[in-house]
Amino acid sequence: MASTKIQCGVAGVGSLGQHHARIYASLPGAELAGIFETSDARAAEICARHNCRRFATLEELGDACDAVSIVVPTDRHEQVALPLLARGCHLLIEKPLCASLAEAERVLAAARDRNLLVQVGHIEHFNPVMSFLEKEIDEPRYITAERLAPYQPRGTEVGVVLDLMIHDIGIVLALVKSPIAKIDSVGVAVLSKSEDIANARIQFQNGCVANLSASRMSLKKAREIRIFQGDAYLSLDFMNQAGHLVKKSDIIAYGLKMKIGLVKPGDLSAIPVREIPIEKGEPLALELASFVESVTKLKQPKVGAALGKSALEVAITITDQIRSAWK
Secondary structure, eight states: OOOOSEEEEEEOOSTTHHHHHHHHHHOTTEEEEEEEOSOHHHHHHHHHHHTOEEOSSHHHHHHHOSEEEEOSOGGGHHHHHHHHHHTTOEEEEESSSOSSHHHHHHHHHHHHHTTOOEEEEOGGGGSHHHHHHHHHOSSEEEEEEEEEOOOOSTTTTSOHIIIIIHHHHHHHHHHHOSOEEEEEEEEEOSSSSSOSEEEEEEEETTSOEEEEEEESSOSSOEEEEEEEETTEEEEEETTTTEEEEEEHHHHHHHHHHHHTTSSOTTOGGGSOOEEOOOOOOOHHHHHHHHHHHHHHHTOOOSSOHHHHHHHHHHHHHHHHHHHHTTO
């Protein structure tokens, strides 16, 4: 009897792609059909670990799979995606969607022509922290986000905006849900040819402002966001899946208690700071499970072509602003 599981493949099993292979091999609704990998040693290691096949070409991988994760450097996304789409594969393309809008449009046009799904790997949208934000945030007025990482050569085929900041661009676009009115950006190249540190101030037409900072020159890792809206302040940590919030109603209650003498003026410890109960989970496993479900049901993925392309467009605008200032 033929398997009813979605046949999945991974193109590129480096530091991140190996985890795509691991998760596909363990997902109940999926089966890891095999991989495409240019390194003989790496391919042998992953195939032995998961008892899967190494395909000699992308076309052979595409013929054997229903769905494929593309986990290669950003500047190779288009050349890997197009042969797989031609073979009828649904794709999960790691963020950013492509290195340019022209490349992205060619990939998305090929997918549309064949009625194939493209999910973009904005992994933070599957972080339990984002699930909480989607329920709690309804009218953000001011957002600050900081994403820091130590320097490493991997990923430097693009600047820090396309490498790191694009995560927070996608998050902000999903939460604010308003057209952008203005973007102001600044950035500095330190060790690579492109920007390694960047800041962008994004003003939306509804009045919300987002201030995003990213650095791949940090001694520590951090992925934090703070959001202010009319009834609350929230501070969340995507990396540790934790956070706290202060409700306006709690501030009002604090003021009343102070007025009638139940708390001393200036005793901020009396303001209830609520720890956010977040059920922790592995975002990549949640992302791939959602992708497999989308393929199974032929439904649009949570992070589909529209958001992936919009985030890329904003990221390229920021990058262009930064680099034009260097001339």
